[in-house]
Amino acid sequence: MEQALREICGSRVTTDPFELAPYAKDVAYVPAILVHLLTNPLPKAVVQPISAEEISSLIKWAKQGKIPVTVRGGGSTAYFNCIPMKSGLVIDTNRLQGFSEIELDQGNQKKMVWVKAGMTWKDLDDGLRQQGCAVCSSPSSAPSATIGGWVSMGGLGIGSVPYGSVHDQIMAIRGVTATGEIVELSRPDKSPARNQGSEQSDLQFNDLMGTEGTRGIITEIKLLVRDVPEKEEHLLAIFNNATDTGVMMSWLGGEHFMSLYNVHFSSPEFMMSLQKAGYAHEIPPGKYSLEIDLEGKRDEVDQAVAHIRKQVKVLGGTLLPDGVGAEEWADRFKSLRLEQTLPSLLAAEMTLPVRNFAAFYERLSKLGQKTNTLCVTYAHLVSPDMALVMVLYPSDELNLIRYIVDLSFTSNLYKLGHRLGGKPYVIGFWNTPYLGKIYDKGERERRRQRKQAADPYAMLNPGKGYNPPNIILNSYVFGFAMIMIGLFRPMVLKILKGGKGQ
Amino acid sequence: MKTIEELREQIAKTSYICGSCGSCRSVCPVYREIGWESSAPRRKIALAKEVFLKKKEKQATGQYAQRLQECTLCGKCAEICAAGIKTRELWLNLREDLRARGMEHQNLTQMALQVKTTHNISTFPNENRLDWVDDLDEVEVEVSKAGSEVAYFVGCVSSFYPMSAGISQSIVSLLDRANVNYTVLGSEEWCCGFPLLASGNSQQVLELAKHNVEKVRALGVKTLITGCASCYHTWTHEYPTILGEDLGFEVLHATQYLAGLIRTKQLEAGNIDETVTYHDPCDLGRNSGIYDEPRELLQAMEGVNFVEMPHRREMADCCGGGGNLAAVDKELSQAIAVKRVREAVATGATILTSACQQCVQTLQMAARQEKLPLEVLDVTELLWRSLEE
Ligand SMILES: Cc1cc2nc3c(=O)[nH]c(=O)nc-3n(C[C@H](O)[C@H](O)[C@H](O)COP(=O)(O)OP(=O)(O)OC[C@H]3O[C@@H](n4cnc5c(N)ncnc54)[C@H](O)[C@@H]3O)c2cc1C
Ligand code: SF4
Ligand code: SF4
Numbered sequence: 034m035e036q037a038l039r040e041i042c043g044s045r046v047t048t049d050p051f052e053l054a055p056y057a058k059d060v061a062y063v064p065a066i067l068v069h070l071l072t073n074p075l076p077k078a079v080v081q082p083i084s085a086e087e088i089s090s091l092i093k094w095a096k097q098g099k100i101p102v103t104v105r106g107g108g109s110t111a112y113f114n115c116i117p118m119k120s121g122l123v124i125d126t127n128r129l130q131g132f133s134e135i136e137l138d139q140g141n142q143k144k145m146v147w148v149k150a151g152m153t154w155k156d157l158d159d160g161l162r163q164q165g166c167a168v169c170s171s172p173s174s175a176p177s178a179t180i181g182g183w184v185s186m187g188g189l190g191i192g193s194v195p196y197g198s199v200h201d202q203i204m205a206i207r208g209v210t211a212t213g214e215i216v217e218l219s220r221p222d223k224s225p226a227r228n229q230g231s232e233q234s235d236l237q238f239n240d241l242m243g244t245e246g247t248r249g250i251i252t253e254i255k256l257l258v259r260d261v262p263e264k265e266e267h268l269l270a271i272f273n274n275a276t277d278t279g280v281m282m283s284w285l286g287g288e289h290f291m292s293l294y295n296v297h298f299s300s301p302e303f304m305m306s307l308q309k310a311g312y313a314h315e316i317p318p319g320k321y322s323l324e325i326d327l328e329g330k331r332d333e334v335d336q337a338v339a340h341i342r343k344q345v346k347v348l349g350g351t352l353l354p355d356g357v358g359a360e361e362w363a364d365r366f367k368s369l370r371l372e373q374t375l376p377s378l379l380a381a382e383m384t385l386p387v388r389n390f391a392a393f394y395e396r397l398s399k400l401g402q403k404t405n406t407l408c409v410t411y412a413h414l415v416s417p418d419m420a421l422v423m424v425l426y427p428s429d430e431l432n433l434i435r436y437i438v439d440l441s442f443t444s445n446l447y448k449l450g451h452r453l454g455g456k457p458y459v460i461g462f463w464n465t466p467y468l469g470k471i472y473d474k475g476e477r478e479r480r481r482q483r484k485q486a487a488d489p490y491a492m493l494n495p496g497k498g499y500n501p502p503n504i505i506l507n508s509y510v511f512g513f514a515m516i517m518i519g520l521f522r523p524m525v526l527k528i529l530k531g532g533k534g535q
Numbered sequence: 536m537k538t539i540e541e542l543r544e545q546i547a548k549t550s551y552i553c554g555s556c557g558s559c560r561s562v563c564p565v566y567r568e569i570g571w572e573s574s575a576p577r578r579k580i581a582l583a584k585e586v587f588l589k590k591k592e593k594q595a596t597g598q599y600a601q602r603l604q605e606c607t608l609c610g611k612c613a614e615i616c617a618a619g620i621k622t623r624e625l626w627l628n629l630r631e632d633l634r635a636r637g638m639e640h641q642n643l644t645q646m647a648l649q650v651k652t653t654h655n656i657s658t659f660p661n662e663n664r665l666d667w668v669d670d671l672d673e674v675e676v677e678v679s680k681a682g683s684e685v686a687y688f689v690g691c692v693s694s695f696y697p698m699s700a701g702i703s704q705s706i707v708s709l710l711d712r713a714n715v716n717y718t719v720l721g722s723e724e725w726c727c728g729f730p731l732l733a734s735g736n737s738q739q740v741l742e743l744a745k746h747n748v749e750k751v752r753a754l755g756v757k758t759l760i761t762g763c764a765s766c767y768h769t770w771t772h773e774y775p776t777i778l779g780e781d782l783g784f785e786v787l788h789a790t791q792y793l794a795g796l797i798r799t800k801q802l803e804a805g806n807i808d809e810t811v812t813y814h815d816p817c818d819l820g821r822n823s824g825i826y827d828e829p830r831e832l833l834q835a836m837e838g839v840n841f842v843e844m845p846h847r848r849e850m851a852d853c854c855g856g857g858g859n860l861a862a863v864d865k866e867l868s869q870a871i872a873v874k875r876v877r878e879a880v881a882t883g884a885t886i887l888t889s890a891c892q893q894c895v896q897t898l899q900m901a902a903r904q905e906k907l908p909l910e911v912l913d914v915t916e917l918l919w920r921s922l923e924e
Contacts (some may be wrong), residue, residue: 045570107561127561156561177558369617370618372618373552376552
């Protein structure tokens, strides 16, 4: 195997167990007992191609030997999205680096660049800023998330309010199909004539948007970029309760300010945990905070600030002194500082209609009290009417039983969100039981058909994104198991005295 | 000083905080060269977690030890860490543990023996510390001069390596030009201990710290200046902790002191018609917070067209020469240096400056190896040249 791979990638191949081991892990801790019960995550080899041609050869080679292929970018996801289920070959994209000169589309006067899939969003943004441009939006994991990784996920994050999902900012995509063809696909609504679709695997542009490396491999994208804004303002507003905060978020979405770039909510529990670690001291305890980031033309920003000031007052909130918001903004990639006081966090992330945000938060607080669980919440506004909500709660990976019973609480969180129109944001492997909460039956079938058409030999990232690959993850079986485990949770927490959410 | 058990407990606690997000990965100069996940800071922490928190001692393999020592201690991972982990401190603690396990790289063991014997990192006797003075015609450098206001701690590299002698010569020439009442320690200057700290050998540093501090105190100076960024960091950040007490005198980097002289017009900069850029030494910039004074000196020189590199200040890239990396893997260290000099050339600069003898040496070698049209100098060398020309 190694020999064959070396012929394609030279020394950029490893089969050394020491080197392979990290590729069986992502951001989340999952007890080994569960991992090995359900998956075979250790790859046989990892390769680091530097071109589409190499990837094409790798895919053709893997196809011959029926070897599953999993693509990995920054490995900053948490649901085994980039971890092999059935061992096989991992393609690490981190040597696909760099971006082209900025092009100006004469037709619509928009600027864009071709950027390689392995570059991180922060590196791209830093590089563009040297030339007076910037990315339109980025994930809050921008220092680690790669271009290909975020495009293959939901694509929502900082800057999504004005610019939408990253999927909306891609004009064309270069990649390799599941049969090893190199293709360039243009955005269907832009210029279908330029499309050189794939003949053998029927890969289409949308097959590469948010499909977790299951239908093709992205090597490069043509991305819209923006000019560095004339002015930035970062406000930090605090409110006394979730209702006013929710109203403010809806208002911000509804006002359609040209310069509204990002809105970030932090719960009092989130702030309290940060403060315990020595951060965020400017924020009074017990308050609900909204960081409101404005970017754009000077007068647009100034006007929006004036309106926002008034509305914060109307809702009984307070704007903290200038500088506090700027500091929060500077720390936007540092949400994990929370782990200094709460290591070993578990999480549920979902999209939720903003109008239901306050109701969600209130019910969450009750659920937390009832189950003796400290729920720490933060959220981004990702469209005028949708928020991406992250709920974290402490566990202890050093205690297997506690950790397993705690996992069941995630299921309660998704249920709570679902009742209010929420959907799990990510599928990957571990969320396949919740597929029914994300897509209706028709959409699930359409997705299955597209997968079949694009990846006829089911080689790419098997086990992710579609029907649960294992009976244990079947939604009924899994749901029942979660309910049963959940029943034991209060007792286990009581015995361990660790469930006080301290 | 902490016991090894206390250090191990601290490592365990710190490793538990890491969320494995990987923010530290693409900024790490070592990962960027090696490319495999095993070389990324997050993976090293994950292994530390296995060894120290989960007590899986078998994970402490030779490959683990190698990866821990393939690190320049540049601190860029700490700067970006999404969880606010002081990773540089963690790497030092892990190296202390490696040493306690007998897993330290043999070149580092050798270096520790060397320092024990000669009190410096070279093979020369410490009596040769002032050989660089011989080439100075107009400046007289007095050793342990009573009544001096300032002591200049030269550092091993510019004391013993002819390639770096220009730095110490420039610094004393500038002090002389500004009529500063200064002195040097001569053979009473011992290695500051930074290379030992970086190899997890804080025990041996205690003796060096005690000696150096005692000798400077005996001079009764108000200020100690260092030309080396790592010496500066050791004097200001490590000695007070190691000794558990205030030093009793001010410690400044030479660029800080000289910037002060220029501000008070005790010294005037000259003229240099060149495009110049500046490399922030990790131990002076990110790890000590000094960014402005070296730039102030460069901008004080008439004719200098100062240009910045894209990676600068807090996010400056490492020169590759830190953390004893060259002793562990010389090629890796050079590869990192080559990237940095290329970045400098891309700015259009003809002179790359820094404020650290180690950085200057490493970058000079890389520029030569790549045959780049780039001269590498210490800021103090350029400042002195501006006055000479
Ligand atoms: C602190 C933190 C903050 C986060 N914030 C956000 C956020 O704001 N928004 C958000 O959406 N997510 C967020 N995430 C989750 C994650 O970081 C992002 O989804 C990120 O974009 C994943 O990119 P990656 O390069 O790490 O992908 P990986 O984790 O390596 O892979 C993700 C998926 O993409 C596939 N893939 C990767 N590269 C390619 C390619 N070139 N071609 C085809 N498939 C590919 C993989 O197979 C896998 O299925 C956050 C995570 C953390 C830890
Ligand atoms: S200190 Fe520098 S070289 Fe060492 S792990 Fe951190 S970023 Fe990498
Ligand atoms: S950035 Fe910090 S939290 Fe994230 S992986 Fe690196 S060390 Fe861990």
